[in-house]
Amino acid sequence: MGNVKRSPWLLHYDGSSCNGCDIEVLACLTPVYDAERFGIINTGDPMQADIFLITGGINKANQAVVKQLYDQMPRPKVVVAVGVCACTGGVFKECYNIIGGADTTIPVDIYVPGCAARPQAIIDGIVKAIDLWQAKADKMENVQKELNKLDKLEEKEKK
């Protein structure tokens, strides 16, 4: 399949964030910074998303939602935790309803610290995520090739 890097579609989900990081995330995606010139689309649909931006910690109410959003995204996918709350739970860590950072529920690939995370840091995180996503896509392709080889071998053995 080769180069998929040119059309990373984002899914942005607000966990239990204070909205600080969300404002910064949306600021990165406004026409001013023109993320679309890199093919980035801020899609609201997990079925069509490649990169999952999550802000805020995980609490008992949204844990199932986050898990479902992650499961609905087709492979290859990359998760970026934006802001210190999504990384570790942040200042809310000791609250009775907070479970912790995003990695308590789903595997997180890239951590973007900050309170709130700076737009530069978020863009840097997304750029790293795109590279990782490409690497994952290549790996997926290789695995598929190996599987096809195995299928052929099995067919030969049957004959």
Added chain:
Amino acid sequence: MTYRIFGILAFLIFAPLLGGLLSGLDRKISARMQGRIGPSILQPFYDVRKLLSKQFIIVNPAQIFLVISFLATVIVTGGMFFGGSDILLCFFLLSTGATFLIFAACITNSPYSNLGASRELLQMMCYEPAVLLACIGFYLATGSFNVSDIIQADLPAIIKTPGFFVAFVFILTIKLRKSPFDLSTSHHPHQELVKGITTDMGAKTLALYEIAEWYEHVFLMGFVGLFFVCKNPWSYVVAVVAILATYFLEILIDNTSARVKWLTMFKLAWGVTLLIAGVNLIILMVLA
């Protein structure tokens, strides 16, 4: 006969390329209108290639079948049109394709998808009268429903059917699912219906849907061009210019208007159709 086969083959091969480029051009011009650089013109092709390489999650096994049916009917519609066949039949087939798409959106459990499907039905109700009237306009102007006869006329059909053309261009905004009539599928995120009819489509299914849309857009633009085509070879140049102007107008409308409610869309679409196309129809009937 060879012309017909040539037309069908040209449509099959070049329509997705042209449709993709049109879609890319749309995004580029939209970006420039908003003061941005915008994506590459080839962006829709990159998107489809990526979608084809992604993991295929099956929401409902029938969904991919229905989307393939949608694609197949759209291809047959365009093939018939560029093969010089009956325009009425083309639009009946296109409606069948739209029905497949509505079913594909209905069979999933997502409320957004279902909402998109019911809105798509409303949109069909709004644009069908203008489409049928446009076909009747061609018959009254040239004496035939067949594309092969219409393009052999002495004068382009637009001279006798300006009202039908205006009504058709008006409902084209609904048919292309552009703002202010993007009720069934919002192309801007974080709206009340996520992605409407395409909410539960991902990977391969969405790629097929996109390709079907490219074919559909080329067919619709071909129909816009048909208004300007006649025996004179120069009329084809005029038709291409008219198609590009119409497409630019659609992009302009898309970028300068906000979504309306369905009742407003219904009143506007039927009002324009009955008033402008209807008056044109009466004039043509009286003259004939």
